[in-house]
Each structure stands twice: as structure tokens, then as C-alpha cells.
Amino acid sequence: QVYLVESGGGVVQPGKSLRLSCAASGFTFSRSGMHWVRQAPGKGLEWVACIYYDGSNKYYADSVRGRFTISRDNSNNMLYLQINSLRVEDTAVYYCAKTPTYNVYNRFDYWGQGTLVTVSS
Amino acid sequence: EIVLTQSPGTLSLSPGERATLSCRASQSVSTSFLGWYQQKPGQAPRLLIYATSSRASGIPDRFSGSGSGTEFTLTISRLEPEDFAVYYCHHYNTAPLTFGGGTKVEIK
Numbered sequence: 001q002v003y004l005v006e007s008g009g010g011v012v013q014p015g016k017s018l019r020l021s022c023a024a025s026g027f028t029f030s031r032s033g034m035h036w037v038r039q040a041p042g043k044g045l046e047w048v049a050c051i052y053y054d055g056s057n058k059y060y061a062d063s064v065r066g067r068f069t070i071s072r073d074n075s076n077n078m079l080y081l082q083i084n085s086l087r088v089e090d091t092a093v094y095y096c097a098k099t100p101t102y103n104v105y106n107r108f109d110y111w112g113q114g115t116l117v118t119v120s121s
Numbered sequence: 122e123i124v125l126t127q128s129p130g131t132l133s134l135s136p137g138e139r140a141t142l143s144c145r146a147s148q149s150v151s152t153s154f155l156g157w158y159q160q161k162p163g164q165a166p167r168l169l170i171y172a173t174s175s176r177a178s179g180i181p182d183r184f185s186g187s188g189s190g191t192e193f194t195l196t197i198s199r200l201e202p203e204d205f206a207v208y209y210c211h212h213y214n215t216a217p218l219t220f221g222g223g224t225k226v227e228i229k
């Protein structure tokens with residue numbers, strides 16, 4: 001059974017930093033492209049970032065490029081999202097999601113349950 | 122960036138009725154890279170359809186997808202009570218990947 005479990009969310013002040021984690025199990029993590037997707041309260045889905053199976057390439061949405069960094073630790077089956085210079089508009093549930101193959105350009109076949117980040121003073 | 126526009130925003134139907142959801146892309150999308158997700162309140166999205174018309178594992182055959190170019194459709198042939206939810210189309214051809222704004226299917 002595939003599991004993706006996010007953690008690290010919470011209430012943070014604008015301008016601060018946060019690191020989100022996603023623990024993966026039940027599949028060969030090192031063979032899957034991985035993504036972060038966020039959803040602001042009451043809003044739709046917004047793709048945030050992705051990383052190749054081996055960490056060799058990373059891509060970001062324009063709205064987060066330069067502030068967010070995606071990374072992975074294949075030896076421990078972990079995905080991360082470092083978020084710097086947090087803004088109120090970053091408030092959202094953050095989901096990690098996997099693709100079924102090495103390729104990041106593929107469907108998201110499994111999603112975690114999400115972790116809520118609230119940016120507020 | 123490929124912008125996906127979904128219509129209608131809300132669809133009010135009764136159980137047993139047919140639902141037709143539309144997704145229009147701002148430029149042509151390969152059929153291999155267009156999918157649909159279902160999301161219920163408080164839950165993560167769930168993959169329904171990938172590559173325009175392939176059903177994901179465990180998805181009942183009342184769900185079907187079609188389309189090409191810039192016009193794609195998700196059809197639910199006969200709505201079951203558990204199908205009332207929000208549906209998102211998604212392109213995954215190249216970065217930035219994008220989602221449509223969603224269609225809410227509600228009980229009439």
C-alpha cells in the first residue's frame with residue numbers, strides 16, 4: 001500500500017521560513033518523480049514544484065520560484081519543500097504527490113493527505 | 122503556460138443523471154498528458170482519468186474521458202451519491218503543470 005505522509009505545517013509569521021516533509025512508503029521512491037501541490041482555503045489546486053527521480057532536475061511555479069526549494073533524500077524515502085520569505089498568500093494545504101514512473105511529466109497517481117501552512121502575523 | 126478553463130463552475134444534478142464537464146486549454150495539449158481528479162471536502166484529490174481517456178485503478182466505468190487538442194470532457198454516465206464532489210482537469214505535458222479551476226457537481 002502506497003503512503004505519502006506530509007508534516008511540518010503550522011502557523012508562521014510573514015517573512016519566516018518553514019520546511020515541509022513528505023514521508024513515502026509502499027513503493028520504490030527512488031524511481032518516482034515527485035511533486036508538491038497546494039490549495040488555498042476554498043480555492044482550487046495549484047502546482048508548486050517537482051523533482052526528478054534522482055534529484056537531477058527541479059522545476060517551480062513562477063509564484064514560488066526563488067523562495068521555495070524542493071529536494072529529496074532517496075536513502076530515507078523523503079521529499080522536502082523549503083519555504084522561505086513566507087507570504088500571507090502562501091497560506092494553503094500543501095500536498096505531496098507521486099508519479100508512477102521516473103518521469104515527472106506524468107499523472108499524479110497517489111497523493112498525501114496534506115499539511116496546512118497558515119501565514120499570519 | 123497552458124491555462125485550463127473548466128465549465129460550468131457548478132453543475133446541479135440529481136442522482137442517476139448524466140454529468141458532462143468541460144475543460145478547455147489555451148493551447149493544444151497532447152492527449153497523453155491530460156488527466157482528471159476528483160476531490161471531496163477535507164480529502165486529497167484522487168486520480169480518475171489519465172491520458173485523456175484511461176481510467177485509473179479502481180475507478181468505475183461510469184466515468185469516462187474524451188477529447189483532443191484544446192477541448193476535453195469528463196462524463197459521468199449516471200451519478201451515484203458518492204460522485205458529488207469537485208472535479209479538476211490537469212495537464213502534465215511540461216512545466217509549469219497546471220490545473221483547471223474546478224467544476225463542482227452538487228445535488229439538485
